[in-house]
Amino acid sequence: NAGVTQTPKFRVLKTGQSMTLLCAQDMNHEYMYWYRQDPGMGLRLIHYSVGEGTTAKGEVPDGYNVSRLKKQNFLLGLESAAPSQTSVYFCASSPDRGLMQFFGPGTRLTVL
Amino acid sequence: AQSVTQPDIHITVSEGASLELRCNYSYGATPYLFWYVQSPGQGLQLLLKYFSGDTLVQGIKGFEAEFKRSQSSFNLRKPSVHWSDAAEYFCAVDSGNMLTFGGGTRLMVKP
Numbered sequence: 130n131a132g133v134t135q136t137p138k139f140r141v142l143k144t145g146q147s148m149t150l151l152c153a154q155d156m157n158h159e160y161m162y163w164y165r166q167d168p169g170m171g172l173r174l175i176h177y178s179v180g181e182g183t184t185a186k187g188e189v190p191d192g193y194n195v196s197r198l199k200k201q202n203f204l205l206g207l208e209s210a211a212p213s214q215t216s217v218y219f220c221a222s223s224p225d226r227g228l229m230q231f232f233g234p235g236t237r238l239t240v241l
Numbered sequence: 242a243q244s245v246t247q248p249d250i251h252i253t254v255s256e257g258a259s260l261e262l263r264c265n266y267s268y269g270a271t272p273y274l275f276w277y278v279q280s281p282g283q284g285l286q287l288l289l290k291y292f293s294g295d296t297l298v299q300g301i302k303g304f305e306a307e308f309k310r311s312q313s314s315f316n317l318r319k320p321s322v323h324w325s326d327a328a329e330y331f332c333a334v335d336s337g338n339m340l341t342f343g344g345g346t347r348l349m350v351k352p
Contacts, residue, residue: 133284162339169250171331171342172285179338187339219284226338229275232284 131155133233135220141239142210150205150236152220160223161203162187162230163195165216172219178203179226210240243268243336247343254322255351262317262346264332273335274315276306279345280328288330291315302326324350 136151152161159180164172164187174187178197192214194206203222207214217237221230244267254260266272273292277285289300296308306317315332327350332343 160338169344171245171247171344172340173342174339177339185338188341221285226335229287229290230285230340232277232286234284235282 133220133222133231135218135233135236137236138234139237141241142207143241144211146210147206147208148210148238149207150218150220150238152203152205152222152233153201154203154220154222154231155201156222156224156231157200158222158224158231159200160226160230161197162221162223163193163203163205164219164221165189165214166219166235167216175205175218210238212240214238215240243334243341245332245334245341245343247330247332247346249346250344251347251349253349253351256324257321260317260319260322260326260348262330262332262348264315264317264343265313266315266332266334267313268334268336274306274308275333275335275340276300276304276315276317277331277333277342278302278328279331285331288317322348322350324352326350 133154162177163175176195181200220233223230246265275290276288291308329345329347333340
């Protein structure tokens with residue numbers, strides 16, 4: 130039981146490049162989330178999903194897209210990376226709303 | 242809109258001393274409240290949660306928190322801090338389908 134895993138752990142991009150971050154969970158959770166963490170700002174929700182095939186915008190969705198084609202995976206895409214997207218990205222999952230979220234180890238992304 | 246405020250960005254305590262980390266929230270309905278801890282380079286781990294009932298909740302690693310509706314607060318406490326408690330602590334409120342986090346408090350522990 131690996132819990133929540135994220136791929137890759139580190140990435141450096143140039144401005145304008147695209148990439149996809151993968152989050153996988155093996156706990157059969159319905160809800161999955163993508164957050165970004167910036168110093169002094171806590172975690173801010175980018176997008177979330179309440180089940181396979183669904184996605185919804187969070188607090189800071191601009192510049193990101195997501196897909197949840199399989200229940201266990203939640204992908205975060207950056208189509209044209211910008212320096213403002215330099216951050217640490219965390220994925221989380223939970224069995225239902227209002228319950229505790231289980232977090233992955235994070236992906237550190239640097240956009241030059 | 243919901244919000245969470247952690248007034249203290251940094252706190253330093255001596256090992257063995259007591260600890261209180263402050264958290265104030267703004268949310269219209271009865272909140273679900275959480276405290277998470279993040280060690281350097283790691284993801285977040287749940288310390289404790291409040292959904293309803295007893296306003297004093299116990300968590301892992303000897304932490305507890307008290308929900309005070311009248312003060313819109315959910316402060317985290319520990320009677321005796323250990324060096325391994327040095328980390329960043331986040332308070333969060335569940336507001337429907339998402340968690341709203343405070344800015345975090347970084348705890349440093351002096352020997």
